[in-house]
Amino acid sequence: MRLSQKTAIVTGGAQGFGAGIVDKFLTEGAKVLVADINGDAAATKAAENANVIAAQTDVSHRASVQAMIDTALTAWGHIDILVNNAGITHLPTPLEDVTEDDFDRVFAVNCKSIYLTAQAIVPHMKSRGSGAILHVSSTAGLSPRPNLNWYNASKGWVNTATKTMAVELAPQGIRVNALNPVAGETPLLKSFMGEDTPEIRAKFISTIPLGRFSQPEDMGNAAAFLCSDEASMITGTLMEVDGGRCI
Template identity: 45%
Template sequence: MRVQGKSVIVTGSGGGIGEGIARRLAAEGASVIVNDINAAAGERVAADIAKAGGKASFFAADVTKSADVKALVDAAVQRHGRLDVMINNAGWTHRNRPALEVSEDEFDKCYAVNMKSIYLATIHATPVFRAGKGGSFINIASTAGVRPRPGLTWYNGSKGAVITTSKSLAAELGPDNIRVNCINPVFNPDTGLSAEFAGGPVDEARRAKFLATIPLGRFSTALDVANACLYLASDEAAFISGVCIEVDGARCV
C-alpha cells in the first residue's frame, strides 16, 4: 500500500482521468475525496470505490469558485483529520478551431477551470499543508503545454501556465516541505472532451493521424496517468518536486 492512510483530494474525478486517479490511489490505501461539478458522476465513483473496499467520499465543488475550493479543502480535513495530497485534475478546453474564432467566454472558462482552479487550490490548501508540516500538489497539465499545435492555442497557453506555475511554486513552497509537480498526459480519445480536442467526432482517420505521432504506438490511458500520480503522491517521491512527467509515449521528444 504505497499511499496508505494519506488524505487525498482529486478534482474532476467524476470520470475519465480523474476517476482513474481516484480509483488507483484508493486501491493503494489513500482516503480519497472525489470531487466533481457533476454530483451524480462523483457520487458514482465514490460509491464504486467504497464497494471495492477503498475509502472514498464525494464532495461537490466548483473549482473556479474560491468558497467552493475552501469548503473542499475543509471537508478533507474534517473527514480525514488532515490533507496530504491535492490533485488538480479538473480541466476544460474550447473546441479545436483557429485562435481568432474562440469566444471571450470560452477563453475565460478555459483559464478559469485550468488555471484559476490551481490558484485557488494553492491559496486554500497551502495553509493546511504548512500546518501539517508538508504536503503535495499534483497538477494535471498536458503535452499541449510542451508541444503546442494549432487549433487549441488558448488551451495550450493555459496548460503552459500550469507547468510554469507549478515549477515556480515548487521553488517557493519547498522550504515548507510542500512538493509541487505536474503530469502531462497525451490526448486520450476516450475522454469526454475528445471531440473538442479533435475539432469534430473522433473517427478512425483522426485517430490514426494522431496515433502516428506517438512513438510507442498507443494513446494514454487513465491508468497510465494514475500510476504517475501514485508515484508522485507516495513517499517514494519525497525528494521529487518541480518536475513534469510526460505520460505520452515519447510524443514530446
C-alpha cells in the same frame, strides 16, 4: 501500499484521467475525496468504495473550493495530497475566432482553479510541514498543436506555476509536480479532435511513438508514484506521460 494512511483530494475525479487516479490511489491505500462539478457522478464514484467521499465542486469558484477543502478536513482532520485534475478545452478553432467566453472559461478552470486551491490548502500543508500537490497539465503546454492556442497557453501556465510553486513551497516540505499527458481515452478526446472519426484518430496516434492514446490507468500509475514518499526528492517535475509524443 504506497499511499497507506494518506488522504487525497482529486478534482475532476468522477471520470476520465481523474477516475483513473482515484482508482489507483485507493488500490495504494489512500482515502480519497472525489470532487467534481457533476455531483451525481461524484456520488456514484463514492458509492463504489467506503474510502471515498464526494463533493460537488466548481473549481473556478472560491466558495466551492473552500467547501471542498472543509469537507475533507471534517472527514479526516488533515489532507496529504491534492491533485488538480479538473480541466477543459475549447474546440479546435483559429486563435482569433475563439470567443472571449470560451477563453475565460478555459483559464478559469485550468488556471484560476490552481490559484484557488493553493490559497485554500497551502496554509494547512504548511502547518503540517508536508504535502504533495500534483497538477494535471498536458503535452499541449510543451509541444503545442495549432488551433488549440488558448488551451495550449493555459497548460503552459500550469507548467510554469508548477515550477514556481515547487521552489517557493519546498522549504515548508511541500512538493509540487505536474503530469503532462498526451491525448487520452477520456470525455475530452472529442473536444481536442473536433470530431471523433477513425481517420482523425489515426492522425493523432501517428504522432505518438508508442502508438496509442494514454489511458486513465497510465495517469493513475504516474500520479501514485509522484504523490508517494518514494518521490520524496522529486519536486518541480513536469512528467511526460505521452508515449514519446514530446521527444
